Amino acid sequence: MASDASTTDQPIHPSEAEGVAREPLVLNNRSMAWVTDRICGIVENRQPLIWWVLFIPSVLLAGLLGGTLVYLVSTGVGVWGNNQPVAWGWAIVNFVFWIGIGHAGTLISAILFLTRQKWRTSVNRASEAMTLFAVVCAGIYPGFHVGRFWMVWFLAPIPNANAIWQNFKSPLLWDVFAVSTYFTVSVLFWYVGLIPDLATLRDRAKAKLAKVLYGLFALGWRGGNRQWRHYEMAYLILAGISTPLVLSVHSVVSFDFATSIVPGWHTTIFPPYFVAGAVFGGFAMVLTLMLPVRKLYGLEDMITHKHVDNMAKIILLTGTIVGYAYIMELFISYYSASKYEGDAFHLRILSGPYTWAYYCMFFCNVISPQVFWFKKARLNLWVVFIVANIVNCGMWFERFVIIPTTLARDFLPGQWGYYSPSITEKLMFLGTFGLFMMLFLLFIRFLPVIAIAEVKGVLPENDPHHPDWVKLKEKRRAAAAAE
Amino acid sequence: MAGLKDADDFRDGEHFKGGGLLKFLLLGGGVLFAIIFIVLAATGGAEQEGGYSRSGAMAYSWLFAIVFFLTLSIGGIFWTLLHHASNSGWGIVVRRMMENIGTMVLFVLILGIPLVTVPTFKEALWEWIPLKAALDEKVDARYEEGAVAKLKGEYEAGQKTAQSEFDAFKAQNLADQAKARPGAKMALSDQLAKQEADLAKVTEHDLSEGALKEEIAKEVYLDHHDGNYMLWKKRGYLNEGAWTFRFVLYFIALVGIIYALRFWSVKNDKDGDPKWFLLQRKWACGFLPFFATAWTFLVFDWLMALDYTWFSTMWGVYLFAGSALNSMALLILVITVLMKVGYLKKVVTPEHYLLMGRLLFAFTVFWGYIAFSQFFLIWYANITEETRFYLQRNAEFWNMYTILALVVGHFFIPFLMLLIQQAKKNLTYICTASAWILCMHVLDIYWIIIPERGPSLTDGGMMTIPGAIWYDVIAFLAVGGIFGFFFLWRLGTASLFPCRDPRLDESLNVVN
């Protein structure tokens, strides 16, 4: 069977051919010192003007959030627009929206870590931070949605004033457990990842206070291999448990809807569909944040086109999975021959009051990412940025379609209604963006935005097992020729 | 570094020779059991106690055997597609085996053709087919007795009457209007307009033959006593013409995808031109949506429609999860057996086992997640339209079966076994786990199909048909033997790994 290809000039295994060779993860042969300098420089140097231009409005908007919350609590939940039949208005829409965004971080960190996708190193830190801030924004909504905020301790697993325990069979209580576990474990995961980088900042810090603070949080890290090996194991375990955790959290959020008997909510594909949607929206938000950061702080050599390309592909993949779920829902609403299912989707796509939202959602989430089939689109940062923002909107619309559209058309036509948000809700939503941006900008200001130690680990010269096929081959061919 | 392997040393690949005796034993056994099966099925038309026929019971056996082996090959296609689409390098040395498993889809689907063509089989399996046929017969009878012309006559007569009634009304109305005071006149003219609109509804009624036939069909289907509302609503999807046509489409899509990929992959073995590699990668991405769609609707048509009233949006994902998991288990077993008989020894390392073991673990969890979610949502909401599926599988014998085979056997035991990281490099250990998972998958497919048999076929609603398990075993052995024969034959048709794949270096030297 052996052909005589070996006699031609063409190599038999052209591992360096175009499209075959692995692109480097850090461009321009940067050294470790350069990596340290560039990333720590963001924290150590003065922030560019644009940082302040973004930061000040963010603080103001976050203040607005505080103001609306005070107004809400002091006046009553009536200042929100939700009422029967749409009892879950923007509060839950925005909760699900933010918690969805909060999934990409842990996903990038955990799943990509387990699947040995080394490109994660350049974006995992910022996305984990994004996760935490998004979960903070998300947590505000259900907390205040309970109505009397000072009774929010009823959610905790302790007997209430009448010595009655929580109903552990309720999806809403699972949500409390899932979201709080998710937040806690994400913080731990993020912090464990930060320890070596905090040590780097500690060792470079000039100011006393900075040295003390970074030193405090670096826990006295010495980078010895007797530490690294346990550290790596801890990181692996945390990644291992975070992966099912990510799946579980959005599945539990989907249970809030899917365990009910409301047509349009009760459908078995909800858990994986919500998870795929969360990953989808999360990656879009990562791109929205990281593309400007990359440009602003000159991180092009570490967040390369390859990274953007990979994330665009994941958006395409998850967007298509979300499309699959939409199609399945529509198909089953027809196939089930269930009158209620059929009507729910008829109202969604043809005759209901919110059909515009359905088409917005479908366009943003399913159609728009399809441009990423083309490499040119994936390599054009403007296209990527615009599509990522369209996807952000689309994911918000998805939650909007699921919640008010369904609730506004109850089983009895006598209970039909229409929901539109009040000004308080709108300002509050705007305020959460302010809070989110403020926290993210502070993160850029005080913590390394890229995982320094991990990027160093993927520099090609740093792998003692680096498989340098080309060199090996040349050596062997030369030896053969000499004979 | 020392110990680095050079792909150039493996450029001629390894070719599977031998297995001749085993191959023909498998073929002989498979054909023997197939003949037994055919004879039993062909002579089993008589009605047994309980109102079922043996042929009908055996239809379920054949479907069970076909679907089990189909899921294995579907998993093979999936892993091949995934390997290309994710631009992976680690698994080049085992990719040919994924392709080999995937190409078995052709033979399994060919063996499955009787299911969609033999009337006894399809009528026993898919109740909607005979039910719909009976209704259609009634509709045809109505057509033949001239119902269309009669209905048309009725409508025309009705239109005539309505027209004349309206004319009389109009005359009277106009006369009244002439006499009336202005306020009353307006009311009268409104009345007239309304009557005119009502008349238009009657006279504009579509009297074309198609529309009238549809009306008659609807009347028959929606009859309170003998009709079937579901089948009327689903007639656009669940009708034999479309159903058979879809099978042809699935066949073309699934077979076409894997044969194209394998064709390019084998081409690459000959000349090592990277263009084949790039071609595979590019098309694999494009194939993925078609693969997902074909598989989803195939399992809708074959499995979900075993009970045409039941539905679950998760169904496609559930079957996909099981397929991917078990194909990986089969892959591990096949690779190990080949290594035991002396092949692939230099190319496959414990590192590959670790990676395959991790995927096995990941998909065990994924399967558990999907299976649990599907059960959980239906159990929790507890609405009539859906619960039947799980009620049936939690009644009598099937209750313990579900708990032991699926919850404990299919999830908890493999989960705990595969939790141990380093054990995945131990061939005996990982093979035990894989074999266990495969056995549990047999039970999973059995659980999907066979509980439908008793209630569907017997008139007393027996949960299980006594003795029918032997038909299942015969069918399984028949399909299994033929599957095994073709698989061994397939192994010999090309190198056991893609020997000139441009990323072979990477795969040979993979380190975790």
Added chain:
Amino acid sequence: MSENRTTPFAYIAEFGSAPELYHAAEHVRDAGFKRWDVHTPYPVHGIDKAMGLGKSWLSTCSLIGGVTGFLTALSLEFFTQVMLYPTVVQNKPTNLSTIPAFFPVMFELTILFTAFATLIGLCAFIMLPRWNHPLFNSALFNKFSDDGFILVIESRDPKFRKERTREFLEEIGAGEIELLEA
């Protein structure tokens, strides 16, 4: 005091690259040193083997944590929902056959306890946090968090000899060598 100050604490040696450090570690291991370590900016793949270290048993801590979490959730739900105050809600029975509905909380607490056990275990295994360490006094050592590949042999090691160890380090290819005094 002055005598104490001249007590050597450790030799700190810098190596040029990860592969060099890797080989040096193999030599140190073979020479039979016990109280030594390599300090690197990132975890060097496979260097555990070069140092002769086995597998990390941190996973045991995590497992214990996970089991504790699982049992905590199970008993919390069982006692409150089945024994203390059985209420029929959502048409679900008040016994353990409601276990699917208990599952989400069990899962979450298992994960939560595993995470905490892992973190606590990590701190115990690597003996951190600690506020200071003699090694931080060395500028050479502090390069570990930037781009230095540092090998440290402590004086507590029974094989530590002031002269011979330095020669040994030079032999195995160390660049800059510093004797840190405590």
